[in-house]
Amino acid sequence: MGRTRSALRLVDVADRAGVSLATASRALSGRDGVSEEVADRVREIARELGYVANLHARTLAGGATSTVGLIVHEIDDPYFSEIAGGVVRLAGEQGLMVQICHSGRDPEFELHEIRSLIAHRVGVIIVAGSGYTDPKVQAAAKAELARFQEAGGRVAVIGRHSVTADAVLPDNEEGGAAVAEHLLSLGHRKIVVVAGPQRLTTIADRLAGVARALDAQGMSIDAVPVLHTDFTRNGGAEAAEKILDQVAGTTAILALNDAMAIGVLSTLRSRGVSVPGQISVAGFDDVSVAADLAPSLTTVRLPMAQMGEQVLTMALRPSSTRPRRKSTGHELIVRDSTGPARTRRG
Amino acid sequence: MGRTRSALRLVDVADRAGVSLATASRALSGRDGVSEEVADRVREIARELGYVANLHARTLAGGATSTVGLIVHEIDDPYFSEIAGGVVRLAGEQGLMVQICHSGRDPEFELHEIRSLIAHRVGVIIVAGSGYTDPKVQAAAKAELARFQEAGGRVAVIGRHSVTADAVLPDNEEGGAAVAEHLLSLGHRKIVVVAGPQRLTTIADRLAGVARALDAQGMSIDAVPVLHTDFTRNGGAEAAEKILDQVAGTTAILALNDAMAIGVLSTLRSRGVSVPGQISVAGFDDVSVAADLAPSLTTVRLPMAQMGEQVLTMALRPSSTRPRRKSTGHELIVRDSTGPARTRRG
DNA sequence: AGCGCTTACGGAAGCGCTTACGTCAGGTAG
């Protein structure tokens, strides 16, 4: 790959300004011990020449890094891109760079990304996105992060309880309970849950909430069909096909994220099933397009952009002794995709 | 910010393995001149110790960087996040890291991001997203990129003709012509264009296509209202309000990107205007949710993810003598949001 | 046995910065 050769060096600037390397360095990085006059001259010349300091050299020598690493599951999933938006915007305001990595929900690759970030000597690593239910699967990543912390790095996560670090925790369980209650209160008793991949803790949490709500009605989660599919639009679409073909009498479909709900909606439309007339549909996340779907989607709002800002804020704030955890809160957003259960045999 | 102090160094590994620094380095970076036996031992110990090379030191000494910088306008805009998805996925396959920056459509900030990327000594810089119609505005960025190229860096862009670099160029003008023709062929004569900010070349290009299509029908673009607003959902929503209130007899609204089209749709729905019954709506980009809107959106498809892969591929491929340009192609996707113009006074 | 050649390794010189420390003015106090 490209090797950046023969770029302008600080010595060049220093020579041109007729000062020593040290003075030039101090002038450009705003340290004192340089007269205003000289500092101005150096800065002027640097600008003129288009000098950009070599960050690798600077980091090597100085030690402090001003870049934060952000690992997300899927960068083109709205859930994550909205989180990333929050992180990036806040970081920009503070003059920090963010290095975004993409794990593709593959714990192995995630480990690799963490390693890269560490190699890049970022000051902060933020991991956004569900952990894995199988603890073994992410043990390596966890260990790597711990090592990073010991070495003085800051870590913060969104949605992982397992890592010992500051965490922003989405209200998954509460939210799950809230949508489920909503559906139940509309009289739905034949509910099918479209869940994402079983190995994600987020799914487990949301399901737990759903189970709690069912319990409160004297129903058991074991009696409701739970389809584990891909956490994407297509996963939802396929699940809906399966439901229409195999689960008779369904009155409501609860998708555990909006992407899948969108897929469900799409299948129902193409199969001519009216929503919410025949089947109600609810999602989770309140992705920004949820309001613009046909019909608009009932869902649980999680403040993604704000979550992004919060993790970064936590990560940046000097570490208190024990990891802080902040839950996001949630809000049930009732829109047009849910309605009263159609009366049996009517 | 966090300073990563006292991390494991290569010497530590070398000492532990009983070899010299040089040998350890060769072993870990796969250079030859080391016996298999020793190399294995070193690698084993490195793994055991959890050694991760300091990329800054490595880059400083070696010169080659394996990270690519990607600058987008808005990371949480689906158009860009889909492009980013393409870049990131392909990069991942090749073992490259991607550093994503976000300019917020601010040329000044974009310049700052370019500088940061250069400071980070990335090997490749990719700039995605419209250029600015005012050449002065991005002269600085252009100069900076040129300097980067001279120093051996690779640059590739999406949607900027002005930069001297390999470019993937969306079929903006052709696409604009295609949607406009579609609308005209449905009998629409009272078309309002919802354009994004005037300072973006993308807008200018798409508008030029629209103008061409109008010309072919003996109509002039000067006779059709063009509203310049924010390139976002809200920009579209506001524009639609204005249209309903101030432009009588509109039969079709052509939004120059999907985000704005979504906003238009939302306003029309809340104002009780039927689409396409009373007003047809078309967008541009074919963002992934376009198919799931209410009604599904007629638009021009641009293969975003593929564009992302293409720029990266171009950037990575050894530079031919002159910059290559590859146009993306486009496809008119007719869905439910457009229909025949309602007959006047009917 | 002596020659050169290859192979495996160690020594040491940087890469471009920051920063501890030394120096040398000039100013103040005694």
Next chain:
DNA sequence: CTACCTGACGTAAGCGCTTCCGTAAGCGCT
């Protein structure tokens, strides 16, 4: 007028790595 401090600057020692050398074996050959 000397002693001392302060401020402005230069000198040089690294930061952790890669890589160019040099060197010492080990090999086959004459």
